[in-house]
Amino acid sequence: MRRRHPSLHHAPAQDRCALDPIVLLWMLRILVPMGGLRRLVHDACGMPPDVQMRFGMDLDDIDDTATLELQIRQASIPLKKLHARAERDAHNAKLPDALVANIARLASLVQLSPTECRIVEFACMLHTLSELDDMADALGQLTTAKAQEALEQLLHLPGTEVKAALSPQGQLARCGLLTVCGHRDTLKSKLDLLSGHFADSLLVPDVEPMSLLQGILTPSRPASLQLEDYPHLGLNLQMLQSYLIEAHAQHRPAVNILLYGPPGTGKTELSRTLAQTLGCTLYEISTEDDDGDPIDGVARLRAYRAAQRFLERRSVMILFDEIEDVFQSEHTPLQFSDSFRRTSGRERKGWMNKTLEANPVPTFWLTNAIGRLDAAFIRRFDFALELPVPPQRVREKIAATCVGELADASTLQALASSHEMAPAVLTRAASVLQTIEHRLPEGQASTALLQLVNNTLQAQGHPPVKALDPNRLPETYDPAFIHADADLAALADGIAQAGSARLCLYGPPGTGKTAYARWLAQRLGRPLLVKRASDLLSMWLGESEKHIAQAFREAQTARAVLLIDEVDSFLQERRGATHSWEVTQVNEMLTQMEAYDGVFIATTNLMDGLDPAALRRFDLKAKFDYLRPQQARALLLAHCRQLGMDCSHEARRAVARLPSLTPGDFAAVTRRHRFGPLPDAAALVRALADECGLKDAPKAVLGFV
16 A cells, blocks of 8 residues: 655755765764664654655655554665765765864864864754754754764764763863753754854854854943043052053953942943053953844853953953853852753852853953852952942033933933933933934924933833932032031042041031032932931831831942931930830931941931930031121022023122021022023022021111112
8 A cells, every 4th residue: 555654844856965975974874873764754654755855765665554663674775775875985975165174273273172073063064954953853852971872973983082072071161162951852952052153154164263253242332431430439440450451461361350330330331441441352242142032141151161262362351241140149040051050059169160260361240230149259250349320420421422412411410310320221212312303393302312211210110310300409509608617628528538427417407418418429429318307207116217227228238328317306315205216216326327337417407405425426517507798699690690690799799698598598599580580680689588588587688679
């Protein structure tokens, strides 16, 4: 009885003879000595027609009532003849010239043995020829040991050499060129090449070795900042630059720099800047492939190992971002392949530690999640540097670099005020705005840019950037305009040197206590964490103490300047307490103040009645008072200049006679000017006099009223 056999693949007749003799030899070895024919006949209930056509067979006359063994014997008769002939001619079966030449160059570059070269050659053909891959499927699902045996028979290589070549300690794995997947799979899947482009690239004549890393290693963009733009890093940056200069000059191996901190603090940009100052090209290990799909930690680490070998004789540096993918703590599940996951914690650490001890190319390792790195890994880095949020001046330069002339000065200042703003967000928003700008109403570019940025910030869970933030320092701010019993500019310089301070700023409302705290935070290049009584006090027993402790922890984690407003709500003298919780609140505040090693500022309008023990814990108690006459005149002149007004001599004389004038009064009148414009400086002074008239202070008569 004649039968038709189901087809797995239908190869066109004109392609039957397109395969190289070496590939046909491998296919015949799979079918005959390695038992592939049995699986094909058994699993498909007959030999697929395309396989018959490939080898000139016609099995339609086979009786479908025959036993499986009989079918296999009958089918193997012509195949054995073909196989024997192919083996006799094996010395003439050559691989493509381009593949052989490229792998020879690769072997010279990374020191591959002849056996390792043969395995890479076969893996490349297996990954690029669907016919060979389909035939290899006849071997079924393979363990690592079975895959090694298959390569021994297919390539006629010694088993010990194949085992050594495929071991995790072999050169192929150490260079990241080829690794063996630990789980059972087809032969193609077991032999995992460096990247999807690797095999195709090796078949191109005279391939440039760096092109083999396409899709997994990319040249970094030029730096847009200078080392002078990182004043907040101080001595650390000087030491890091000096170390890299010496390491580069001495060709020192195993140079690894850990940069960590919140997103958007400039870790990538600093890496680019340092590489540029050394005259080195910087390459980045990709986090996604050419199709936009993420590359997992194992593949990225393999790419890094390959890049180290390919680049070791060049004047280059490598940047590896998001390293938590490969350097996770032992308490965090590892996102590695099954074979890596099955190794012990000691083996994993040893494997990763060797990576850090043998790299010839200096590497920057970047992370936003330092807590996910095991301490055993962290101590292997030569230099660990935390990048805090950059100071306002640097953020303004970053914003200007990213958005160019798309935003006005006030919008750039608003963008720079955000501590969560990453340069990538600005760049993408600017790209969208450039695309649609010609369709927007005139003068709306800055508003549109803020909207685009805020859409992303909101999706990330961050607060939006406000075009008019009442808490933002005005452009006219200058500590010289504040009447205090301390030199505020010199005080800021001293705190910058010491790194920590506990200040109590007291005086009437509006005298500039909170504004000075904001200015000081900017001067120090740190975020400002503001807590008010309403944020910390609770009606529930013990909750206020928890809130106080949490405020100090939050500031410590963010390296922020902590400002607690209305601190008199917590630090009333304990001798007058009528409830136990009043005492415990003071005790908790005192304990946290004593332990805090950052910059802490407390403000109060009521200095009398504060607990004496609290007063002793402040390094400095500075009194803020009403403006001096010369300060009032200078501040009026600055505001008139900002508002485009002429500041008459009469107005300056009149404002100097206001005895209870504060910077806060100027801020209130300027806000009113937005919706109720003041025509001239005289009207501005009258508005200031109205503000002063609401206070419990001596009244003054304006000379021109």
